[in-house]
Amino acid sequence: MKYTLYSIFVFVCLSSFFPSLLKGQDKNRHYVRTRLMTKDDGSSFRETITYYNSFGLNDEIREIGASPQGNDLQTFVGYDGAFRKVSESLPRPVGNTNFYNDSNPESYTVYEHSELNRVRESYGPGQTWRENGKSVKYTYLYNTKTGDDHCYCLSAKDVGEDIKVEVKSYDANEVSILRTTDEDGNVTDQFTDHEGKLILTRQKANGIPHDTYIVYDDHGRKRVVLPPLAADALGGHSTFMCSQVEAVQLYGYLYYYDERDRCIKKKLPGCEPIYYVYDRCNYLVLKQDGNDREAGRWQSFQYDRLGRQVIWGFMTRNKTHADWIRICKNLDLRIYFIGASYGSENYGYTSVPRISYLCTPLIINYYDDYEYTTIFNEFIGFLNRPGYYSSFSASSLTSRDKLTGQVVALLNDPFKRDYIAYYYDQRGCEVQSTMNSAFGFRNYTFTNYDFIGQPVSVRKEHTSIYRDTPPASVDDVDHILTYEYEYDHAGRLSKLYQTYDNDAKVLVAKYEYDEVGRLEKKLLHNETATSTYKYNVRGWPTEINEPRMSQKIYYNENLPQGVTPLYNGNIPCLSNTADNNLTSHFTYDGLNRLVSTKQYRPDGRFIETPEKFTYDKMGNVLTIERSYYDPYPDYLNEMTIQYHGNQIKKVTDESRGHDYYVLRYQDAANKDIEYFYDSNGNLVKNLDNKIGFIKYNIINLPEAVAFNDGNLLTYSYMADGRKVRDSYGSFPIRTSTPLDSIVNNTDPYITEHNDWSEDYYYSGRLYRIATPEGFIRFVNRVGYSIFYSMKDHVGSFRGYWEPGHANGPITFSYPSYHPSGIIYRKPYTDVPFALGGKEFMGTNNLDEYFFGARTMYAIMNRFNQMDPLCEDYYSVSPYAYCNNNPVNAIDPDGRDYRLTIDKENNRMIVTAMYYASTQDFGSAQQAVDFWNKQSGNYIYKTKEGDYTLDFSLSVIEVPTDESMNVAQRSSVVTEAFRADKSGIANIYEVVSSFKDSNKNGVTVNGNHIGVKYSRQDENTGAHEVGHTLGLTHSSFGLMTSSSTDPYRSLDLNTVGLKDMITYPIRGKSNSEGRGVAGEGHLSVFNFSYSIGSSYYSVSKWGKIRRR
Template sequence: MKYTLYSIFVFVCLSSFFPSLLKGQDKNRHYVRTRLMTKDDGSSFRETITYYNSFGLNDEIREIGASPQGNDLQTFVGYDGAFRKVSESLPRPVGNTNFYNDSNPESYTVYEHSELNRVRESYGPGQTWRENGKSVKYTYLYNTKTGDDHCYCLSAKDVGEDIKVEVKSYDANEVSILRTTDEDGNVTDQFTDHEGKLILTRQKANGIPHDTYIVYDDHGRKRVVLPPLAADALGGYSTFMCSQVEEVQLYGYLYYYDERDRCIKKKLPGCEPIYYVYDRCNYLVLKQDGNDREAGRWQSFQYDRLGRQVIWGFINQNRPHADWIRICKNQNLSIYFRGASYGSENYGYTPVHRISHLCTPLIINYYDNYEYTTIFNEFIGFLNRPGYYSSFFASSLTSRDKLTGQVVALLNDPSKRDYIAYYYDQRGREVQSTMNSAFGFRNYTFTNYDFTGQPVSVRKEHTSIYRDTPPASVDDVDHILTYEYEYDHAGRLSKLYQTYDNDAKILVAKYEYDEVGRLEKKLTHNETATSTYKYNVRGWPTEINELGMTEKIYYNEDLPQKATPLYNGNIACFSNSIDNNYTSCFNYDGLNRLISTRQYKPDGSEIFTPEDFTYDKMGNLLTYYRVYFDFYPRYMNKLTIKYHGNQIQKAADDYRSVNYYSLRYPDAVNRDVEYFYDSNGNLVKNLDNMIQRIKYNIINLPEVVAFSDGNLLTFYYMADGRKVRDAYGSYPAGTSTPLDDIVNNTDPYISGTNDWCEDYYYGSGKLRRVTFPEGHISLYNNSKGPLMQYVAKDHVGSIRGYWEPGDTSLGKSPYPSYYPSGILDNKVDPYHPFALGGKEFMSTNNLDEYFFGARTMYAIMNRFNQMDPLCEDYYSVSPYAYCNNNPVNNVDFDGRDWYKIQNNHGEWQYIYNDKVHSQEELDKVIKNGTYLGKTYMEDGAYYSLFGSQMAANSFEGVIYQKIDEAIMKEANAIQAGINNFGSENIGSPATDFSISGLNYKDTKYFGVDSHRNSYLINYENSSSGVYRIVGEKSAMKAYMENWVGDKDMPKHIGGWQSGEKMYHIRFLNKTGYDIIHLQYSRQDASVLLRKYENLFKK
């Protein structure tokens, strides 16, 4: 590391005397040049030059030769006389000032006329927005005692096992309000108290406020969250006990803590409490939700000494919560791998007292080495394939700190397991994985990379269980699928080749980009079909031309008749040639929820196929009217829904369609209560759809569905969430056998199965489909052999048709068709069950549900049947709502960047990607993913802003959470243009860096001395770091600093500062004391900055 820093320093010095060494940059300006080497000999690289003006302000970024034609891309930044950033242009090719065909291809910021540097308006790129005054507006207010800006003053405290909430009203001017009005006039008010805590978020729809309150206790801990329908009840109380108020029980979120500020009990809306138990090191070791309690079990988590989860399973012992707390709280329950000779004791790990011998493991993780392969004979060792990495050694240091193996149980029968091994090259990249599956399938994946880490070839081998003879060896495989990737000089994918078994290699797709890197053209199947794409100045798609399909998307420009312009990103209307070029127009409420759709012919006359939606304040669907035209207008659905909390109680359809192929609401019964839910909020009975019982597994996925007519569906999942098989059959209706016995053992009633094994789908024991990135290989017609079928998709990724090489007429009948809202208007061809956004449509026995990987959605209502696992990120929205009731845009509104996914190696894991920022973006690159967030916390683990994982309640985990919070606040302020470093009168409030547990003798952080004023820390590979306690809680509120070192050092984004030798990040309180000071080498700072820009740079 010292050598690296020395080399960089010498280069900077020499450059002053030998300017001929510097090519491509303006030698008369201050600059920093960054090169990313793309070849190991340094002969090829990607170069970026950042220019600074005389005041050290970054005023231009130039990506050298980055465009597809090899032109430089320029981004300009403008400042006012107070050195505030007022404009930032979109990237454009050098010399092409009119690339976007728009007179305002830049964002623009307007500040208040004050010394507070607060933003008044923020314009995004686009002349249409500028000339119509369509900006995001910020207003800074204070609360009033009564009226529209009134705010309740709420406080919480424990009273026995309950929480007591005191209700008062703030006096005028006690609470700050940041009012944000988007481009279409939708208003969001955020109320913060004098400590900077968010206490109320208020949105309005049709002038009606939708309030979400957060209630804290005296320790500043979040105790109660009251979403809109719970908050509406506040006016009737001066104090209340949470257990005695129905609205709080049905809609509220409740949190209970121990003396170390660890959440030991949590209650979600309409659910039974979840209990948590921690050990002395703050690791979550036991968890029990409502269904666990009914089953008499606890979920168990075991960690190694580095805080990595090594075993997750369950123990069948219903010991009381208080007993487990007493047993575990003073014990260090971390374990370590002791070797294969101890495999029978705890699968090679040291045992955990009172837990390990009772635990049924569901996932076992192994790290660092491959000694575990001798514990289980089912593991497949490293395999050699010509042309792929073959220098693996079991003792290689390349696997240190890496996940090297997993044993993943089948939840339906934990004695059946997947055995997965991962192998790495000398740079720590996964080059091979082998899986021996629970049902006997085998999958091997081999990967080659280029110097930058991009895959250049992937070979996937598959062995079936339905072959005539067993495989003679591990090398005896049935199918081989090979991909080859080519990239352009900027790292953009340019060509994708595929070879299936012994077939000829096919150019699946050639990708061409415009000068700023947006996908412009796609040539598929040896360039025999062409797709083109167009965008507006903001990069929003405006036209998709697939083979046989043209979709035009409108926002606010060139609108067809009857359309109303929208400026905040919502789609105003679109047309699709498959739908006879009818224009579908959309209306939204103030919360951006879809409330109606209308269709028009090109001449402006209306087609009678409207949809209308109404919601309660939580976003639960109250009414849904859907009409279709069959010679004359007829209702498809005229649905009215009643709720108990967020859960459906009864639904009635005033019109009954008799068309089997339509997605009609069945409405089989008429009772006061037709829907029933379990203790975790999962739907267990839907009498209208003749569903008599749904049995769920430990991760809240439906395992068995029993219908009242005797039909039976069984779904098989691995413990990491992968669906691997479904089965169908029937049981004798009216049998004397209890239904519980039937759903707990469906084997005697199964008559057929379907299997999923990565890219391979088997129906009734025969290979039916093999998926690839642009479509699938169909094997339904065995007389033709494997037949490639390419799909045409609309803007949300839904299939609108498909075509075959040599027969390029789109839309093999039948093909899926949709209502404007995106709801299917007929049942999908069973050959194409993944039509809507890549989600599997399950229509057997009129189940009519989509499988999203983490839960299922009832297609007729566009509503989930289970609670959102991430509902705590969306307090104001019903945990059952789909996409915040905006399926037209398919946008996940909080821009999450952690996701959990079933990847190509059969692994369900938490993954970090700094280039994926929404569920929409995730759905475009991979199926069955659940998008989590920029940061995420679950089951005692914290997933950080830049991709690290650690125990949430460890000292390291708390430090990471504090720093992440401060960086996100600052980044959001910079994006909005409202940052003013070192001042509390800003849009980005200070971060409280005080950490309870360091200021008293019995520290809660194991191994951390509580009698110190400073602590050495690490954050994202910092070369050094220190955390300082400089006073009481008020003195520990700090901001991210914009300058470090001497004032003539060049300024960079968000606090990263380029000095001669080191980069710094500092967090200072109001008096200028460092609370946290981090130092980085140039290389590590560059890596961190690239991640930062991918996350936050617009």
């Protein structure tokens, strides 16, 4: 769907032409003035002026009146004599040159003394970095025949159903090496061949190389990826078959393609293969992983004529992969909506070919209008509420191209469903949603927006299933939560109000910012309590002061005695009053993995709970040692872990003692094999923790956990991954009854359960409602209290406090953590949140976190299921948490673009939207501006005529404040992204670092961009935006894999631009960029065509030419 951005006017002015009409500009300089109107009468706007020097280079950006005090914010850009960007300052208020109290508040780039203009060093802001020479350094080398810079020459080809890899060695100087050394001396080498393909990434820890090879075939397709422990097996082979080398099967990634270069089979480490089936239009229509195969099912995907996914579900048909390929290869399986008038055999969609109606749907999507409400009586129509949008008409065009309704099945019972309707105003903003849930809860949300689309009022209504009498009508609700938002002149959230039912309005928080927009103070609960925040010159948090908690974070300044400063973003030391004023010290290896921690009491003499970790080359933890000195060491954990591939085989813990509230490893068994996994790599049995069997659903989330002692836990999820119920019970222990039969029929054993319905949590009665700054807790059916949460720098729950007491807030529930973030004492069950703010599931000593997409074993901080995004981090174990750096990183929970052809005006418009937090908005806008500036520069030439290529990309700012840690901001942005129904939405985030420290930016699933904080330059962001537009890496220009190519921001590869156009025309996704490149969808304006012929309305054989 195209997104229309209202009232943005750009005035390009030469001050020498209109000096008398312009105010606030330097009349002696060229500039571009941009105004974002914030009121419909044009009386209020946000203004930015970009100045250019005599050579047309941008040398200053001024945000007019953007600071909280109304001062202009200036950013300066410096160039050398060769017109290369060498410096860029941080924003600062006009007239305050020492705002950051630092003599070097700008980034700085040093180039080689050569004609190649290659970057030699890159400094981020900060005098401490500059005076200590702590830059990111780049060295350009070539391979050697032997020695440290040796590189194998690998090639792959098909031999029957297997892949054959030939192993040779490159001669000297055949392969280019980019050596990147970070601020703390950690080295990463990237080896690229003469075509620019990345073939090897080498990192070192303690001098030991960790190699990850990518193997291509003759067509340039990625066929095999060999992570470090698989790459170690190369030395003993000249040629090998992948199926015959155990290390490749356990650690490697294998890809198989059909004659149209579509990936039809994929094998992940330690898992059974995943099969893919496409129709003739190149849409993925069937998928089957290892667990699907055992269950005799295929996952089914159905699309409408515009390429939008309308049905996802499963079918049980006894056909092989080859059978389905043969059946589907010549079929166009797209369907279209026909409504109830022709029957509802396929839920209002056509079922031709007949393969369509064989599917049991799990998610059904409806677009454009509301005719689907005639098929299901369970949908709730538009509701009128005073003060909220009331001009809805089902026949209006406000919902065109938007998701208007969804049917989402309960995975445990697909015939129980959520029925969700979405309603929009004339600007396309979602003003209302209604949900009739599978268990009978009802939730309605009403939203008012200001002129530029920021929410100013949100009303949430809820109807419970635990009420005494059934609701008399859809308007009969039990609870109402209303939020009101106020913003300052620059769009920063300034006040948040909350009203529960008919009680008094509460000022939840008043937000105050420093002059560059960083949150420095929150006044909570009617301004009765205060939180403050401090930062260093790079914006990294250095101090967090909550009403009952204070945390100090050290990097390289003002360090306690004995702490080694770090400059690459790792935290060497922090202190927290929630940890009894203990100070924690951290040590990392060359791969930025946490290897040891220590804690000191305030007197600096007494050591508590030191930790030590060792790893294999994949980042699997080999040993964990934790002890408590009081005054002699008491080992809480002394664990040795054995693996089969990346999967745990056996754990031995030599520690002794047990306290229910202190987390210790159970170690209940002593078998050769104590951990068991299924075909998808999910943990299904843990003998040490007395878990007899775990059953998983179709999205690899645990559905039932049966313990050997007769206890049983079950979980219910909706098909979109929401957990809506957990239950507890017990079953009679009979040796003749297999546990897997019990978890397949749990109902007779359940004795109690808890329910989630959006923000509402029930435990037999309404128990808790989640709020933006904490929660509301109920002590009985009537009384309630408001609580506020305390969290540290990574979002870990540190307790909660209740306002309104004479002697100040009362604090409750201090979870205890080891320095590594691994929980020490379990949280109280009434507020079960801990690491990263995730739910801690401690019933029956399960001791796991629920992360939404996976569960994690708390004692090890290790996931029990494969990382769904493991292909973005080949060198790291799919089970590792944050690349074993939980002190500095968090684990976030992963649409594309649209090509519109305007035949009447001979234009092609590429449209996409990018959701970004307030903090990341500037970086995202800069990246998007690069592409929008390309509009009109290129032509798509065909026999029937030429088309001008235009870009219409936009950034949607999601209001966030500096009090939010990275996890909280990511959660808010992700929520806004998921709520978007346009089909062209993406996420843009700036992060401190990646698991692969050499990466400056990544794009996940074709729609989720991450850009490293230190590389927020125009070309890095624009490069990642290019991936969302369907582009893969090229050998030169913007899309080269080398972020140091000085021409990356200047050149676009016309071959890549052609792919951006022709893939949507052909209805094909870029299989080479699967998991990275976005998928385009085609829309045709001003052209009449019959259904089925739209692919060929414009030639797919055109060529791109620059004007």
